[in-house]
Amino acid sequence: MRICVIGLGKIGLPLAAQYAGKGFQVIGCDVNREIVDSVTKGVSHIKGEPELDEKVKSSVKNGLLSATTDTVKAVGESDVIVVIVPLVVDKRGNMDYSIIESVTNLVSKGLQNGSLVIYETSLPVGDTRDRMVPILEKSGLKAGRDFYVVFSPERISSGVMFQYLREIPKIVGGIDAESTRRGVEFYERVLDSRIIAVTSSEAAEAVKLFGMIYRDVNIALASEFAKFCQAKGLDVLEIIKASNTNPHSHILNPGVGVGGHCAPVYPYFLIKNASDLNVDLILAKNARKINDGLPEYTVNLLVKELNDLNGKNVLVLGLAYRGNVKETFLSPSISVIEHLKDKGANVYVHDPLFPREEIEGFGAKFADLQDLDPLDAAILVTAHKEYEDLDLKDLRERGVTVIVDGRNFLDKEMVEKHGIIYRGIGRY
Numbered sequence: 001m002r003i004c005v006i007g008l009g010k011i012g013l014p015l016a017a018q019y020a021g022k023g024f025q026v027i028g029c030d031v032n033r034e035i036v037d038s039v040t041k042g043v044s045h046i047k048g049e050p051e052l053d054e055k056v057k058s059s060v061k062n063g064l065l066s067a068t069t070d071t072v073k074a075v076g077e078s079d080v081i082v083v084i085v086p087l088v089v090d091k092r093g094n095m096d097y098s099i100i101e102s103v104t105n106l107v108s109k110g111l112q113n114g115s116l117v118i119y120e121t122s123l124p125v126g127d128t129r130d131r132m133v134p135i136l137e138k139s140g141l142k143a144g145r146d147f148y149v150v151f152s153p154e155r156i157s158s159g160v161m162f163q164y165l166r167e168i169p170k171i172v173g174g175i176d177a178e179s180t181r182r183g184v185e186f187y188e189r190v191l192d193s194r195i196i197a198v199t200s201s202e203a204a205e206a207v208k209l210f211g212m213i214y215r216d217v218n219i220a221l222a223s224e225f226a227k228f229c230q231a232k233g234l235d236v237l238e239i240i241k242a243s244n245t246n247p248h249s250h251i252l253n254p255g256v257g258v259g260g261h262c263a264p265v266y267p268y269f270l271i272k273n274a275s276d277l278n279v280d281l282i283l284a285k286n287a288r289k290i291n292d293g294l295p296e297y298t299v300n301l302l303v304k305e306l307n308d309l310n311g312k313n314v315l316v317l318g319l320a321y322r323g324n325v326k327e328t329f330l331s332p333s334i335s336v337i338e339h340l341k342d343k344g345a346n347v348y349v350h351d352p353l354f355p356r357e358e359i360e361g362f363g364a365k366f367a368d369l370q371d372l373d374p375l376d377a378a379i380l381v382t383a384h385k386e387y388e389d390l391d392l393k394d395l396r397e398r399g400v401t402v403i404v405d406g407r408n409f410l411d412k413e414m415v416e417k418h419g420i421i422y423r424g425i426g427r428y
């Protein structure tokens, strides 16, 4: 079995390395020549992914992993084609299909009798069958008769790829029973996790979107609980922890907001799908609204303590949307910076993963934790590991009187011990 992985990004390269690690011949395709050259040399261009450097190096060395920009040729030499290029989406969920459609056109040009094409890129329900199959059939081959098509959502996350590849069951749904059967057979050979077949590609597409919306709604609910606790003088974390001792309760932790390419965006796929069917996903829509409002809510916690932010120096800890990941797409930090500036604050930003130029690109002053300007307050937005050892004594000496902990991440007692007021999300 020869496998072609199209899109050697944060997800595609680890997948290629995983398949090669199982002893299969893998060709990775990418439009980016630098990425192809780097992989060809056995060097991963993705940083901070445990196990990846070693797996890419050894797979290339033993001749199982190669890379190319020639997708048509690679598809022509492969039995299984895995597509994991992005579907570009703006913050309202408007989709730009140009990349995935142009890749699908290339696949159709190289497609061979008997091949299996798998889409792993998150897609709206129905797209595999209604949008991708007609393009693939430009090959002159008939889906379900001459070649097979599967949707299998990628539910893993960058930064923990190989751990999740082992732990999270793989969902497989084909455009017909034979496609599903072949998809299951493929994943059983290349993964160690449990493989779960669902009855259609539409069901598999929906699995990913339902999971994302469940999470978004859960976070919105947790943040409403947080607001209640804030008003009532209760600690939301204590209550959530106790509540979750009931096996039917799975409340997540509230926070400063939801960012990244997935969680804030994919709900709109299903919201659009549903509105085409005259189904109104009220909870999903409201969760988006509530979660988009969390950065402003967090800034207002600071306003409550300082009364007026005009002229105040506020340090924002973290630019990334998620701890220990260098990604700012829809990061709550960007919204926090905007709200602070709207209120007249001088905004300083620190993030261990971002250099000065990138931070200044977001209209904030660069903060060096070793050499801070005088400050009035701080807001923690990203739970970076580095902030576990935040120098609270130094922050107090620089003038910080309040810390708003947007991730309920810091040790409240420690903060207060240093003479700093602590405010978490739903915590007094």
Ligand SMILES: NC(=O)c1ccc[n+]([C@@H]2O[C@H](COP(=O)([O-])OP(=O)(O)OC[C@H]3O[C@@H](n4cnc5c(N)ncnc54)[C@H](O)[C@@H]3O)[C@@H](O)[C@H]2O)c1
Pocket: 006, 007, 008, 009, 010, 011, 012, 029, 030, 031, 032, 035, 084, 085, 086, 087, 099, 102, 103, 120, 121, 122, 154, 155, 156, 157, 158, 262
């Ligand atoms: N990043 C995550 O944590 C995550 C988690 C779950 C699912 N996903 C899914 O995986 C998809 C890809 O995410 P990613 O993080 O790997 O993206 P990425 O931006 O890191 O990588 C995408 C790769 O595709 C390449 N590419 C773009 N156009 C191409 C083309 N025409 N032909 C070949 N290659 C092309 C890019 O050069 C890049 O290397 C997402 O759209 C999403 O559906 C991502």
